[in-house]
Structure formats: C-alpha cells, structure tokens
Amino acid sequence: MSARMFSGFLGARLPAFARHSLRPLALVFFFLALSFRSSLAQESPYFVTYDHYLEEPGNLEVEYFSTFGTQRVGNDFHAFWLEFEYGATAWWTSELYLDGQTTFGDSTVFTGFRLENRFRLLQREHFINPVLYVEYEQISDADKILKEVEGHDVEADFAEPNSSLRAAHSHELELKLLLSSTFKGWNVAVNPIATKNLLPSEPWEFGYALGISHPLALKASPKHCAFCRENFIAGVEMYGGLGDVQSPGLHDTSHYIAPAIAWNLPSDWTLRLSSGFGLNDNSHRFLLRWGVSREFSGFRDLVRNWFGGRS
Amino acid sequence: MKWFANLLRYHRPLWMLGIGCLLCCASTGLAQKDKSAESTESPLYGPLAQAPRKARARTNPFEGNAQEAEAGGKLFEQHCVECHGTKAGGTKHGPSLLQENVQQATPGAVFWVITNGVVRRGMPVWSKLPEEQRWQIVTFVKSLTAHPVGSTENH
Numbered sequence: 001m002s003a004r005m006f007s008g009f010l011g012a013r014l015p016a017f018a019r020h021s022l023r024p025l026a027l028v029f030f031f032l033a034l035s036f037r038s039s040l041a042q043e044s045p046y047f048v049t050y051d052h053y054l055e056e057p058g059n060l061e062v063e064y065f066s067t068f069g070t071q072r073v074g075n076d077f078h079a080f081w082l083e084f085e086y087g088a089t090a091w092w093t094s095e096l097y098l099d100g101q102t103t104f105g106d107s108t109v110f111t112g113f114r115l116e117n118r119f120r121l122l123q124r125e126h127f128i129n130p131v132l133y134v135e136y137e138q139i140s141d142a143d144k145i146l147k148e149v150e151g152h153d154v155e156a157d158f159a160e161p162n163s164s165l166r167a168a169h170s171h172e173l174e175l176k177l178l179l180s181s182t183f184k185g186w187n188v189a190v191n192p193i194a195t196k197n198l199l200p201s202e203p204w205e206f207g208y209a210l211g212i213s214h215p216l217a218l219k220a221s222p223k224h225c226a227f228c229r230e231n232f233i234a235g236v237e238m239y240g241g242l243g244d245v246q247s248p249g250l251h252d253t254s255h256y257i258a259p260a261i262a263w264n265l266p267s268d269w270t271l272r273l274s275s276g277f278g279l280n281d282n283s284h285r286f287l288l289r290w291g292v293s294r295e296f297s298g299f300r301d302l303v304r305n306w307f308g309g310r311s
Numbered sequence: 312m313k314w315f316a317n318l319l320r321y322h323r324p325l326w327m328l329g330i331g332c333l334l335c336c337a338s339t340g341l342a343q344k345d346k347s348a349e350s351t352e353s354p355l356y357g358p359l360a361q362a363p364r365k366a367r368a369r370t371n372p373f374e375g376n377a378q379e380a381e382a383g384g385k386l387f388e389q390h391c392v393e394c395h396g397t398k399a400g401g402t403k404h405g406p407s408l409l410q411e412n413v414q415q416a417t418p419g420a421v422f423w424v425i426t427n428g429v430v431r432r433g434m435p436v437w438s439k440l441p442e443e444q445r446w447q448i449v450t451f452v453k454s455l456t457a458h459p460v461g462s463t464e465n466h
Binding site (some may be wrong): 043057089124182185220222239298 | 428433
C-alpha cells in the first residue's frame, strides 16, 4: 500500500480539519515505519507532567497528541501537536513540537513551534531524581494545546476569534525542574514551572504539574500479548497556574485534574487517553486528550548510514 | 527581530545564563567524548564492580524459575536487544552479557546496573520497569550460558 493510498484511506472518512492535521502525520508515520526497526516503549500516561525518564540514546519517538476542549464563552476547540523526541545521549533528550488547532465554527491554524531539551542531572538513580527542562517557544496567542498551564492563564483567554489571537506572537523561555521518584511500581512526579516571555515588559509566570502512576501489573507474563495487564499504566495528573512575579498566588488561575491511561502495545505503538476536569470557574470544564506514539530504534545509525558516515 | 534586540538589551543576565548553559553542555559533551575514547581501554564491565556491597548481596526472588526466565527473555527482546544483541552477545552499542564478568557477577550486581544504567556510556536507567520485571530480566540473563572472556557472538 503506497503512502498516498494510506493517507487517502485515513483522510477519506474524516472531516476537513482532521484531514489537514492527520494527513501529514500519516505520511510521517508510514515512512518511518518502513525505514526503522522498532522497540517496545514503556511510556507513562502523562500528557502534561514529566517523569525523569529520557529517550533512549539514538532513538526517535514520533508522537501525535490531540486535545478537545469545551469553552463556556466562545467555541469549543480541537488542538493538536506533533512531537519528535530524540535521545541525544543517556542524559540529554531533545524535542521539537509543531502545534496547531481548530476552533469549531472558526478556522484551523498553525500556532507555532517549541524546542525542548531535558538534561538528567545525576548519573545514578536516587530516591528523588532531578531533570532540568529548558524550552524555547515561538507561538501565537491562538495556541490551545494546554501543554502546560502557567501564570494567570484562564478559559476566557481562548474566547477571542483565531484571526485576532494569531496576530499576537510570543517568544518564551520555559524552565522546569522535573522531580520524579519511582518506588514499588509507583511513579510520583512534581514539576515546578517558570516561564518568561522575552519581552522586557512581561513578568516571570509560574505553574505546576503533579502526576502519579502505576502499571496494572508489576510482573511480565511470558507470552506476547496486547491485553496483558503489564502493558497498561494508569495515573492521575494535576496542573495549574500559580500567578506571576507581580501577583503571585491562586487568584485568576486555572487548575485541572486528569485521570489518564497509557497502553503500550507489543506492536511498538503507545496509545494514551486522558479526561481532564476544570477545578474552578476559570478552567475549561472538560478536556479530552488522546495521543498515539511510536518509538523508532536505531534512528541515529540509519541517518549516519544515509549520509555515508560510520555507524 | 525586535524581540531579539530587546532580549539583548534588557535581559543581559538571561542571555548570559543561556550562553553559560550552552557552554556547560558543550564542555560536558566533550568530556563525555573523551571518556568514551578512554573507555575502549578500560573494562566494559566496570559498572558491575561499582555496585555497592548491599546491592550486590541482594538475592533474586525468581532465581532458577524457568517461567520467570521466559518472561525475562520477552522483556530482554523488547528493551535490551538493540544494544546487547538478539543473543545477548553484544553489539557496537553494548557489551556481551555472555561473558564471565556478567555470568559470574551476583544477581544483585546485575540488577543494580539495570536499575542505575551506565549513563555516561550511553546505557539509560531502567528503573521505569517495575522491580519485578528487572528481576525477570536478571533471571533471563543468568540463564544464558557463559562464554570465556574475549569471545562474543555478535562482535
């Protein structure tokens, strides 16, 4: 089956906005699936929170995530992002995000990109493992993926039409300290967030993300199976804003709680699902998130071979 | 590019911090490169000896259990073959696990290396696998036949 047939098949049964977002995704996944060998990922169910585990060196993980959000004033939206996560070394992972969104009854827009790096600070495992997260974002105000909530982000920010929101661009530096601990199968992760719009007039903004997760079974079964309990990891995450330097605190901030589950398939794919609920009047009432990802082993070796280098 | 001009003009500490971070990363990367060059002469199995005494003394709860070894084989196939090879004989990315150094190490030492990885040499930490699954992998590795030092299958 050719790539064109594959993407045509995928797009034929979908509305226009989904075709726009899924067709490139289908092509990327299709070509990568043809080119690389794969390995089973052991992904956490988190969408917002990060644990301390980095991508394996030389591997590439391609991920597609979607967020459907309700909006009390204004139209509901479907935001999506494509993520390329590359393990540069065992202590450094680099990522590129491409963001977009469709606001129902309005339009579909590309909203920007993000470059993210995560650095493991300690060589060995400890009770609490710190990872430094540094991200540069070049996004418009129309960005609705809610990958993190910080400062005084509230639902009303999303009520404007795309035409006015996308006119405002921001360049932001985002820093997180990812603290994570795993004990008896339980992972607990805490991420304090500090964000700075690079315009001098904009203050530092703060936020948080917390997560806890556990696999449904601790032991692996000897047989290869898609529905074995060890392939499922369930968890809950909570995230929200903490104000900014000029007015820190919980006033005019939004907060969410979101049960989530990840299904690590033996066929090298991971599916994730999460339903988020707003915890106050400033939050979206409901966020439905889903994601699909695939890890490609030996990406670095293959690229070296393409360019005639030593692998 | 107004934002960039503003960045340079008003955020000197911020961009100096950025440059500092970049230099730090670059120097760490260079140091890493030097160490990997050095490591071709040093034993690949050094991390097993670095396991603390308490970790080395831990016993494998699944020792000799064929079913757990089989489950460990499945996990090995999913997570380890990329670097250690399909028959655990080693590849350019990871050493052979059939060598006496591994086969004669205590199960606790092997478990400790799986848990902590060898981050400087490119082996990630595997504590994201539950403890039971890491012991299953140890059971599988220990069920393999030892080869004398210097011989590997996949090299």
